[in-house]
Amino acid sequence: MAPTLKQIVGRCEALFEDLHFDAVKQWKAAVPGRKAIGYMPVYVPREIVHAAGMLPVGIFGGGDQLEVIQGDAYYQSYICRIPRSTLEMGLTGRLDCMDGMLFPSICDVIRNLSGMWQVLFKDKYVRYIDVPQNYLDSVGGEFYIHEMQVLRDDLGRLAGKPVTDDALRASIAVYNDNRRAVQDLYTYRARKPWQAPTSEVYLVIRAGMVLPPEEHTQLVRDYIAAVDLEKRAKRDNARVVLTGSFCEQPPLGLIKSIEMSGCYVVDDDFGLVMRWLLDDVPVTDNPLLELSKAFLHRSNQQASKYDDKKEDKGRLLVQSVKTYSAEGVIFAAPSFCDPALLERPMLQDVLAKHKIPYTAFKFAENTGQMAPIREQAGTFADSIKLWSAA
Amino acid sequence: MSTPIQMTPPQPSKKPIPEVQKEDAMWLQKEMINANYHDLATAHDHGRKICATFVPGNLNELMMCFNFARSLPETNQLQNGMRKKSGKFIMDAERDGHSEDVCTYVKSDLGMMLNGETGPTGEPMPKPDLLLLSYTGCFTFMKWFELIRQKYDCETVMLHTPYQGDGKISQSMRDYVIKQIKQTVIPTLERVSGIKFDIDRLRQYMKESAKAEDDLVKILQSAKNRPSPIDGYFGAVYYIGPIFTAFRGTPEATQFYDRLRKEIDQRVRDKKGPITPEGELTEEKYRLIVEGPPNWTSFRDFWKMFADEGAVVVASTYAKVGGVYDFGFRHDPDHPLESLADYCLGVYTNLNFPQRIDMICRYMDEYQADGLLINSIKSCNSFSAGQLLMLREVEKRTGKPAAFIESDLVDPRYFSAANIKNRLESYFQMIKQKRSAAAAAAMH
Numbered sequence: 055m056a057p058t059l060k061q062i063v064g065r066c067e068a069l070f071e072d073l074h075f076d077a078v079k080q081w082k083a084a085v086p087g088r089k090a091i092g093y094m095p096v097y098v099p100r101e102i103v104h105a106a107g108m109l110p111v112g113i114f115g116g117g118d119q120l121e122v123i124q125g126d127a128y129y130q131s132y133i134c135r136i137p138r139s140t141l142e143m144g145l146t147g148r149l150d151c152m153d154g155m156l157f158p159s160i161c162d163v164i165r166n167l168s169g170m171w172q173v174l175f176k177d178k179y180v181r182y183i184d185v186p187q188n189y190l191d192s193v194g195g196e197f198y199i200h201e202m203q204v205l206r207d208d209l210g211r212l213a214g215k216p217v218t219d220d221a222l223r224a225s226i227a228v229y230n231d232n233r234r235a236v237q238d239l240y241t242y243r244a245r246k247p248w249q250a251p252t253s254e255v256y257l258v259i260r261a262g263m264v265l266p267p268e269e270h271t272q273l274v275r276d277y278i279a280a281v282d283l284e285k286r287a288k289r290d291n292a293r294v295v296l297t298g299s300f301c302e303q304p305p306l307g308l309i310k311s312i313e314m315s316g317c318y319v320v321d322d323d324f325g326l327v328m329r330w331l332l333d334d335v336p337v338t339d340n341p342l343l344e345l346s347k348a349f350l351h352r353s354n355q356q357a358s359k360y361d362d363k364k365e366d367k368g369r370l371l372v373q374s375v376k377t378y379s380a381e382g383v384i385f386a387a388p389s390f391c392d393p394a395l396l397e398r399p400m401l402q403d404v405l406a407k408h409k410i411p412y413t414a415f416k417f418a419e420n421t422g423q424m425a426p427i428r429e430q431a432g433t434f435a436d437s438i439k440l441w442s443a444a
Numbered sequence: 445m446s447t448p449i450q451m452t453p454p455q456p457s458k459k460p461i462p463e464v465q466k467e468d469a470m471w472l473q474k475e476m477i478n479a480n481y482h483d484l485a486t487a488h489d490h491g492r493k494i495c496a497t498f499v500p501g502n503l504n505e506l507m508m509c510f511n512f513a514r515s516l517p518e519t520n521q522l523q524n525g526m527r528k529k530s531g532k533f534i535m536d537a538e539r540d541g542h543s544e545d546v547c548t549y550v551k552s553d554l555g556m557m558l559n560g561e562t563g564p565t566g567e568p569m570p571k572p573d574l575l576l577l578s579y580t581g582c583f584t585f586m587k588w589f590e591l592i593r594q595k596y597d598c599e600t601v602m603l604h605t606p607y608q609g610d611g612k613i614s615q616s617m618r619d620y621v622i623k624q625i626k627q628t629v630i631p632t633l634e635r636v637s638g639i640k641f642d643i644d645r646l647r648q649y650m651k652e653s654a655k656a657e658d659d660l661v662k663i664l665q666s667a668k669n670r671p672s673p674i675d676g677y678f679g680a681v682y683y684i685g686p687i688f689t690a691f692r693g694t695p696e697a698t699q700f701y702d703r704l705r706k707e708i709d710q711r712v713r714d715k716k717g718p719i720t721p722e723g724e725l726t727e728e729k730y731r732l733i734v735e736g737p738p739n740w741t742s743f744r745d746f747w748k749m750f751a752d753e754g755a756v757v758v759a760s761t762y763a764k765v766g767g768v769y770d771f772g773f774r775h776d777p778d779h780p781l782e783s784l785a786d787y788c789l790g791v792y793t794n795l796n797f798p799q800r801i802d803m804i805c806r807y808m809d810e811y812q813a814d815g816l817l818i819n820s821i822k823s824c825n826s827f828s829a830g831q832l833l834m835l836r837e838v839e840k841r842t843g844k845p846a847a848f849i850e851s852d853l854v855d856p857r858y859f860s861a862a863n864i865k866n867r868l869e870s871y872f873q874m875i876k877q878k879r880s881a882a883a884a885a886a887m888h
Contacts (some may be wrong), residue, residue, distance in 0.1 A: 128832045130850060133825065133829055137829070165583070168609055169797020170797055170830045172797065173797060173837060174833070182607060196620070197620035364597065392547070392584055393583065395543040395545050396591065397587060397590075
């Protein structure tokens with residue numbers, strides 16, 4: 055019997071709130087010898103981890119429920135919060151169930167955290183995942199394939215058996231399926247945002263950070279089916295795209311506040327790892343080459359990735375506004391997030407040229423005061439409605 | 445009824461400001477840097493193109509092969525900072541929509557451009573014809589040039605230097621950089637400049653680079669002497685100026701470093717301490733290693749806090765930000781592109797955290813330092829994120845005391861002189877106590 059919406063959302067909520075990663079521990083305990091590999095935002099080729107028989111686990115900070123004590127002792131006041139809470143989880147044993155950690159090249163803070171992890175957790179596998187900023191197959195592509203090959207070899211050693219091409223192809227297929235399901239969810243939300251509020255969609259996405267992809271795909275499909283049966287009131291809300299939250303995540307309360315203020319979020323960059331690649335990765339003889347091509351030529355745009363040409367800046371953001379019939383953009387960036395905050399003026403410039411309204415604020419993953427955000431988002435929604443009426 | 449208080453307007457101090465003292469080579473360095481600003485101001489008049497690029501991983505010899513005038517944005521802003529111009533630029537950029545949270549070099553640069561494209565020396569600073577985005581060891585570089593491109597429509601070419609996440613340079617990393625130089629960087633430089641690439645010209649410049657690098661290493665390592673004839677942080681800023689910017693590979697740089705080395709050699713023979721802005725430091729009381737860039741807006745006051753206490757910085761990581769030469773790397777004319785790649789890959793901020801900690805511990809030992817001081821810079825996450833762990837690790841491994849102060853590169857709002865002075869005084873007391881305790885233990 056298909057699970058009810060309440061059951062699905064309840065399960066996602068429990069996974070989201072569990073900062074001890076019990077679901078990961080259970081997955082490992084089910085078959086002796088299983089291993090889990092943590093990864094930070096924004097993107098790692100999870101297919102390789104999966105093909106090694108391991109569980110890729112998204113480590114997206116401690117949220118607003120974790121009291122950070124030890125983590126604060128490692129960072130100055132002007133550093134964002136996600137490395138603090140991640141260290142806190144590591145130092146308090148919450149990440150002991152991870153057999154390794156992957157740190158993608160998103161910014162200098164996360165880059166340096168990879169080295170700190172090497173110093174502090176000497177018994178764990180740690181790898182900095184460098185991705186190319188040169189998009190030629192013969193240049194950046196070859197470098198990236200080599201980087202992926204190193205990861206593949208390392209994980210093969212950790213698993214005690216090599217990661218075969220067949221296993222990689224199977225994993226690529228699994229993640230293609232997951233990506234399609236997630237895209238269906240985003241399309242559904244954009245079509246009926248009153249049916250699938252972002253405060254729920256976000257939880258469904260976050261569940262995918264700890265569940266095996268096959269299970270998550272099913273969960274996403276179950277959610278779409280269940281939520282479509284609900285009768286939820288359609289409001290005259292402003293349709294907005296939310297951007298800037300690709301790394302440190304806003305507290306759930308902040309997402310709810312934006313919705314309560316009169317906005318329907320019809321696209322966002324939460325959990326971008328699931329939608330980083332824009333379409334299916336072909337299942338061919340050369341899986342790493344295909345993963346590389348997908349990254350170089352068919353991947354998302356985001357602040358840590360170089361835009362080769364000036365005219366590319368903000369292209370996908372504008373496209374998202376158009377595709378999802380959004381009426382405005384909310385820039386929600388974490389405090390002290392260099393990539394998001396440096397990118398923001400450029401994106402605002404592009405939006406202004408396209409006459410797309412926007413508003414901007416900052417948050418931290420433990421932001422507690424929602425009233426100012428609700429007020430700002432509400433004013434923005436009102437102004438959109440007034441303009442559109444005019 | 446309250447009595448009105450007569451407010452006396454602040455009067456300028458009657459105490460004359462002492463004239464700044466510099467070594468001969470420091471004056472020469474200043475002339476060179478100013479000459480480069482003049483070169484930039486007049487480049488277009490002489491039919492030359494301007495290329496902007498960043499200090500870490502700069503391909504100066506390669507840019508010279510195409511007759512580019514070279515502009516280094518970080519240096520421009522540190523010069524603005526030292527001339528007290530950056531504060532206004534930063535606030536102008538913030539008013540233009542840039543976040544208060546992000547790098548002040550970037551905002552000072554954008555503010556400078558908003559204020560009419562005049563360089564630090566007052567001469568025009570024309571818009572660059574090309575932005576060579578040497579993306580090495582600092583994520584912000586990428587956004588910095590994207591922002592300039594967005595606003596001023598400059599052509600941009602990316603050179604992505606992969607990070608030494610594993611603490612080593614792999615052949616794949618090297619190949620990646622070389623391929624970019626061959627397939628994207630050189631063709632762009634040729635097209636923009638209209639000059640064809642000549643590898644022999646590159647080799648010639650590299651020969652000059654290697655000579656200057658040899659001398660630079662000898663100069664910086666002279667601080668192993670007691671007393672140290674140089675300050676390896678504040679003084680080193682002047683020493684690294686030419687080689688980290690537009691002069692590496694030029695005969696002027698070779699001559700500068702030869703002359704500087706001879707001056708320093710003489711100081712070693714004379715057992716003299718470093719020249720500080722207030723004069724020669726006659727008594728070396730503390731020998732320190734410093735991690736992190738200096739503050740530029742109060743550079744002289746900052747240095748004075750050390751000099752007044754007899755503290756000499758014998759080695760600093762900042763003096764390696766434009767190239768780590770003291771462990772053997774030299775530009776190699778026999779392998780020009782390979783060595784350009786190794787240079788980019790090896791700059792200090794491209795080293796991983798364990799490498800940076802190892803390097804500091806090694807300096808502590810080789811330079812017989814009393815301790816480590818970290819100047820943590822708000823603007824620079826590449827340096828700053830994780831420095832508190834660095835502090836703990838170095839203390840643990842060396843048994844020497846470490847201290848932590850905070851300031852910023854070019855934002856005067858983040859330099860609190862009283863706070864920093866207090867911390868430094870406490871730190872020097874701590875070193876003294878440790879010394880006394882060690883001496884007492886040795887007696888027993």
